[in-house]
Amino acid sequence: MNLRQIADLTVARLGMPIPMAKLVTMQAIAQELARRETGKVFAESLADWASSRELESQCLEALCPLLVALPKQETVALIRKAISRPSVASDALLSIATGSPTIIASWTGCHSGPASRHDDLHEELTELCEGTFISPIYGNRFERLQARTDLPFLSQWGFEYRQLLSRFGRKGDGYIRYFCGSDRETGGYFVARQGHLARSAFLRTLAFAVDHWDMPISAAISCAELAYPAEAIFLRFPPQPAPTWASKVQSRAAAEAQDASTVAKTLIDTIEVEVSGRLIHCSFTVVDEPKVRVDFEAFAVSQVSENLDVDEVFEFHQGLLGEFSPDRDALRAFVSPEWSFQGDMDLGFAPLVLPLLGHHIGYLQADLLGRAPYVPVSSPGLPNLELVPTDGCATFRSDGRNVGSWVWWCWHWRPTHVREQPPSIACCTTLTYEASRALVNHLGGKIGHIWRITRWTRDNDYGKWAESKTTGWHPR
Structure with a gap:
């Protein structure tokens, strides 16, 4: 095979219906775009793939490697010219990739014109809003816009959805069950064509609103973010190879995980010894056997009261999802705010982390929805804490100093999983010992860990899983 054939084969994998496969392919394409020897050929292959896409949502996937590679001007120009179905979202992603606004002279060809008042669209709207192949958040956003305007x-x-269906039909996605490990694995996320149709209709509606209803382009871009394959900055933090210490905590036999307190202490201590730092958050599978699965999650907290309810602490952290997240500095960094929480009688502890996932979560981030990562907040002793991409890693910096890392990786990965169990990825957040002490200096300088071990068991390889949870507190 020559280089162009290799490039075409690589780029074609963007069409796979599996988010993780798309994400890994985008990272591979970005690496080749950045290389002098392969950049031009891969840019041409990517442009040809983009030009052959039928739907606006599909075209966005061709732009994602540009958000990783920081491409040359000629590469951006080539891909922009090749986009067969421009949209508010593609315009916005190109602007993010280049750092400068891109201007579409007219949105006339980016929508189907006005819907007739006499059209019966009940069937189409029922499909779009029932949440089967596209999140209800799209319909909720249009409901709010409709009520306000x-x-x-x-x-x-x-109407746009009906027009796309009439033009392209209800083409199937092939036999997606091909990717399933067994009939019992009913969890997982696939990017189906029906979802692309719905997102494309969403983007075409926004183009119509800008063109006919004078919707401000800034408001349209804010709405269009819902249709991004992933939050733009997230693409610069790809899954990494498993840490060298992962096998020490993730390859345990069920017989080794009987005593939850002992297991939790051993896992926390092992990680801290291996990284020579303080564990801030982690979530991963400890035992993965046909009849037993054991998962572990731990959070660092401070100022713990004597009557701490660990289950409530976990509920508190889960309640932060979708409500709090670090700020975003374009594609450069996640920036953690400083929190003023104090351990009091109501909380019983001082929280030290917030979720990394933001308000808008694309389908490429689907696996992380099931195993959400958390990162530390800034504090008076650890100011201006940022998470930045560095040479394939994710590094925490405070006032320019490297103070820790966040890593997420695949472990015995497969595209589907038992619905009640998390996906087969893992994540871990750590700080240096010095940084962890600085983080809580204003709180008395002590960090401990609350932990939870979730165990699933069944009597045979095809039986129903039974779930049990054990929580605890590990002081330092």
């Missing part, structure tokens, strides 16, 4: 956003969305 008295403009028929929902009807226009249904």
Whole structure:
């Protein structure tokens, strides 16, 4: 095979229906775009793939490698020219990739014109809003816009969806069950064509709103972010190879995980010895056997009261999802805010972390939804804490000093999993000992860990899983 054939084969994998496969392919393409020897050939292959896409949502996937590679101007120009279905979202992603605004002269060809008042769109809107192949958040956003502006956003969305269906039909996605490990593995996320149709209709509705209803382009871009394959900055933090110490905590036999307190202490201590630092958060599978699965999660906390309810602490951290997250500095870094929480009688502890995932989560981030990562907040002793991409890693910096890392990786990965169990990825957040002490200096300088071990067991290889949870507190 010559280089162009290799490039075409690599780029074609963007069409796979599995988010992790798409994400890994995007990273591989970005690496080749950045290389002098292969950049031009891979850019041409990517441009040809983009030009052959039928839907606006599909075109966005061709732009994702540009957010990773920081491409040359000629590469951006080539891909921009090749985009067969431009949209508000593609315009916005190109602007993010280049750091400068891109201007589309007219949105006329990016929508189907106004919907007729007499069209019965009940069937289409029911499909779009029931949450089967696209998140209900799209319909909720248009409902709010419609209530605020008295403009028929929902009807226009249904009309655009009908137009796309009439043009391209309800083509199937092949036999997606091919990727399933067994009939019992009913969890997982696939990027189906129906979802692309719905997201594309969403983007075409926004283009119509800008063109006919004078919707501000900034407001349209804010809405279009929902259709991004992933939050832009997230693409610069790909899954990494498993840490060298992962096998010490993830390859245990069920017989070694009987005593939850002992297991939790051993796992926390092992990680801290291996990284020569303080564990801040982790979530991973400890035992993965046909009849037993054991998962472990731990959070660092401070100022713990004597009557601490560990289950409530876990509920508190889970409640932060979708509500709090670090700020974003374009594609450069996640920036953690400083929190003023104090351990009091109501909380019983001082929280030290917040979720990394933000308000908008694309389908490429689907696996992390099931195993959400957390990162430390800034504090008076650890100011201006940032998470930045560095040479394939994710590094915490405070006032320019490297003070820790965040890593996420695949472990015995497969595209599907038992619905009640997390996906087969893992994540871990650590700080140096010095940084961890600085983080809590204003709180008395002590960090401990609350932990939870979740165990699933069954009597045979095809039986129903029974779940049990054990929580505890590990002081330092």
